[in-house]
Amino acid sequence: MTRTHETSPEKDSNAERSAADSPARELPGKFVTPIAFGTILQPLNSSMIAVALVSIRDVFDAGTSVTWLVSALYLATAVAAPAMGRIADVLGPRRTSLAGLLLVGITSAIAPFAPNIATLVVCRILIGIGTAAQYPCGVAMIRRAADQLRARPNNALAAIAVCSQVTAALGPTLGGLLVGVFGWSGVFWVNVPLTLIGALVIIWRGPADPPVQRGRGRLTALRQIDPIGIVLFAAAITALMFWLLSLADVPQWWWLAVAVPATALAAWWCLRVRDPFLDVRLLGKRALSFTYVRTIVTYTAFYCVFYGLPQWLEETRDLGPVGAGLVVLPISAVGVVSTLLANRLQRRRSPRAALIAGTAALCVGGLLLTVPRADSPILLLLLIAAVLGVPNGFNNIGNQQAMYAVTPAERMGAASGLYRTSQYVGANLAAALLALVIGDHADDIGLHHMGLSIAALAAILLATSLFAAHRERRRPRS
Numbered sequence: 001m002t003r004t005h006e007t008s009p010e011k012d013s014n015a016e017r018s019a020a021d022s023p024a025r026e027l028p029g030k031f032v033t034p035i036a037f038g039t040i041l042q043p044l045n046s047s048m049i050a051v052a053l054v055s056i057r058d059v060f061d062a063g064t065s066v067t068w069l070v071s072a073l074y075l076a077t078a079v080a081a082p083a084m085g086r087i088a089d090v091l092g093p094r095r096t097s098l099a100g101l102l103l104v105g106i107t108s109a110i111a112p113f114a115p116n117i118a119t120l121v122v123c124r125i126l127i128g129i130g131t132a133a134q135y136p137c138g139v140a141m142i143r144r145a146a147d148q149l150r151a152r153p154n155n156a157l158a159a160i161a162v163c164s165q166v167t168a169a170l171g172p173t174l175g176g177l178l179v180g181v182f183g184w185s186g187v188f189w190v191n192v193p194l195t196l197i198g199a200l201v202i203i204w205r206g207p208a209d210p211p212v213q214r215g216r217g218r219l220t221a222l223r224q225i226d227p228i229g230i231v232l233f234a235a236a237i238t239a240l241m242f243w244l245l246s247l248a249d250v251p252q253w254w255w256l257a258v259a260v261p262a263t264a265l266a267a268w269w270c271l272r273v274r275d276p277f278l279d280v281r282l283l284g285k286r287a288l289s290f291t292y293v294r295t296i297v298t299y300t301a302f303y304c305v306f307y308g309l310p311q312w313l314e315e316t317r318d319l320g321p322v323g324a325g326l327v328v329l330p331i332s333a334v335g336v337v338s339t340l341l342a343n344r345l346q347r348r349r350s351p352r353a354a355l356i357a358g359t360a361a362l363c364v365g366g367l368l369l370t371v372p373r374a375d376s377p378i379l380l381l382l383l384i385a386a387v388l389g390v391p392n393g394f395n396n397i398g399n400q401q402a403m404y405a406v407t408p409a410e411r412m413g414a415a416s417g418l419y420r421t422s423q424y425v426g427a428n429l430a431a432a433l434l435a436l437v438i439g440d441h442a443d444d445i446g447l448h449h450m451g452l453s454i455a456a457l458a459a460i461l462l463a464t465s466l467f468a469a470h471r472e473r474r475r476p477r478s
Contacts, residue, residue, distance in 0.1 A: 047171025076128025092209025369451025
């Protein structure tokens with residue numbers, strides 16, 4: 001029979017306080033470094049490509065189809081992250097991470113020789129699948145090492161968050177240098193040494209997996225991976241993502257007509273099999289399901305800033321791509337600092353404290369976006385960018401730790417993969433929201449409407465977090 005992982009209401013209500021009850025010792029740095037290193041590949045590949053699109057479009061005469069190089073990686077990652085996480089749960093996160101690195105390395109070595117844009121898109125899909133493995137495998141390795149050593153995972157989770165912040169910020173800069181020296185193929189070539197280094201470090205320092213099952217054990221492992229469940233989930237999330245992508249232009253409602261029954265079928269299948277790919281019963285735990293919803297809303301606001309503000313800086317403030325990139329740099333720089341502060345806050349108190357601080361800062365940042373005008377001084381824009389960097393670290397750490405605290409160890413890979421998927425659902429919702437409030441040209445009014453939308457989303461998150469904290473304080477502890 002399938003384990004349902006049911007808990008009493010008292011235990012469920014106290015799940016987010018688990019960090020306070022965990023051992024005082026942090027996970028040793030020798031485990032943190034190899035785990036965190038692999039997670040830089042996804043944000044790096046998602047941001048570097050932005051500066052190579054023009055060159056690729058000219059070489060292949062691709063026109064608007066070049067944008068699929070961006071969308072393909074997001075779609076592949078959103079679909080593959082939970083699947084690779086489940087494989088990590090069954091076969092071991094270290095092995096799965098190494099397999100993902102191998103896929104990225106080989107594909108990146110082949111991609112520069114692609115004869116057409118369609119082949120290059122396929123390469124981006126494969127790279128998306130390989131990079132998708134690294135975050136859920138990383139969290140699963142953290143859980144395995146922390147449980148074995150009876151150590152706290154906070155520093156390791158914070159390291160992953162910091163790596164994501166830094167590489168996403170440096171991606172366009174590094175990509176520009178690579179394109180300048182090697183041409184567009186440089187954004188692919190760079191993955192080869194990175195994956196080689198990552199694999200060697202994981203082999204050297206990564207937490208070991210359990211022994212490989214042999215004989216009938218392999219068939220049992222395949223059933224535990226649940227390939228049918230993975231296919232059904234992939235169909236559902238792919239249809240959903242295509243529908244969300246269409247919202248930015250002309251909504252294609254038939255994708256939603258596919259997504260809804262596919263989701264229902266995937267849920268039905270996962271409820272009836274013994275070892276489901278996604279244990280949907282876990283989503284019945286309010287703390288986990290709400291964490292995913294909160295992550296979607298948080299990243300909708302984040303990607304509005306990530307894409308909308310640079311667009312306004314280029315089109316209305318007339319700073320150009322270099323100037324816009326420099327103005328938004330404080331968002332990532334402050335985000336790194338806020339991640340470290342959030343880690344200390346939630347370690348001393350709870351993930352909820354970090355989330356309250358993060359959503360409050362996001363609300364303030366959204367309201368500040370209603371201030372700039374076309375002639376606003378650069379110093380004001382830099383200060384606003386710095387404020388917008390504050391919520392990133394707090395929300396990222398808070399949501400990540402909340403997910404970690406309520407997920408059983410044997411489901412950590414799949415659950416953290418679904419957490420990654422939630423981020424990309426937010427990214428696509430942001431694209432739709434920007435199309436609604438900004439449109440084709442990011443003028444002052446569009447920027448202000450975007451700021452008000454972000455503030456409204458943050459206010460909703462803040463109200464729900466405060467209400468949950470109030471209920472938690474009034475509920476008697478067991």
